[in-house]
Amino acid sequence: MRIHYTRQIYKDVARAINPKGKYWPFDTLFTYSFIGGSMFQRDYVRKGIQRILDEVPGLRIVEEMGDNPGLIRISFNVADGSWSYVGTDCLAVSSWLPTMNIGWYDQEEQSNVVHEWLHALNFSHEHIRGINFDKPKVYAAFKEIGWGKSEVDNNLFHYQEHHYDETPMDVDSIMKYYIPCEWTVDGENCGYQNKVLSIGDINRLREMFPDQKLKDLKAYTINNIIKKLNENT
Numbered sequence: 001m002r003i004h005y006t007r008q009i010y011k012d013v014a015r016a017i018n019p020k021g022k023y024w025p026f027d028t029l030f031t032y033s034f035i036g037g038s039m040f041q042r043d044y045v046r047k048g049i050q051r052i053l054d055e056v057p058g059l060r061i062v063e064e065m066g067d068n069p070g071l072i073r074i075s076f077n078v079a080d081g082s083w084s085y086v087g088t089d090c091l092a093v094s095s096w097l098p099t100m101n102i103g104w105y106d107q108e109e110q111s112n113v114v115h116e117w118l119h120a121l122n123f124s125h126e127h128i129r130g131i132n133f134d135k136p137k138v139y140a141a142f143k144e145i146g147w148g149k150s151e152v153d154n155n156l157f158h159y160q161e162h163h164y165d166e167t168p169m170d171v172d173s174i175m176k177y178y179i180p181c182e183w184t185v186d187g188e189n190c191g192y193q194n195k196v197l198s199i200g201d202i203n204r205l206r207e208m209f210p211d212q213k214l215k216d217l218k219a220y221t222i223n224n225i226i227k228k229l230n231e232n233t
């Protein structure tokens, strides 16, 4: 077992795992709207979004103020955990349904909002590579919270049939679950309760959404984004 003496810092290196074929155009204007939610819940989401915007000047995320549904639609079902569709998969969701759910509140860091938004921006879970899981132990642990094999496979293990752009694993990424070391066969890359964007996360976001002058950018409607994506394939 290797001992982690210090946390690794990847200076100026982007670290992430992103599904191929689900990227947004770099100049997308991400609008979002709420489906229900109290003032507290909505403000909690806004604060989480601001944490990302503070680090990524080229990224544009604005709240849809009228009755129009946003590109990203956020519900607050406490019985449904926190989740999001990944990247442009959000476009396939009917406009009256959520693309993201925020099911709990960590007031300090809004870490689940940041995590789910990175899914929406086309980030996968960091831990799906770089960890040698003791799979039977992981299935057993998640069975206790009601997750079946397919949910565990989807959220924790590398899915061979998907294709990713990936770097070596970033143990500090907010896209990495806390992995107890007893769930691994070798004690490598486990632990770490990551609650804020890592340097690797930030650098990858800045690569994907490079700083731009806002006046030059168009606000894409959902149909325009679909058209643009089709043109690029």
Ligand SMILES: [Zn+2]
Binding pocket: 115, 119, 125
């Ligand atoms: Zn996740």
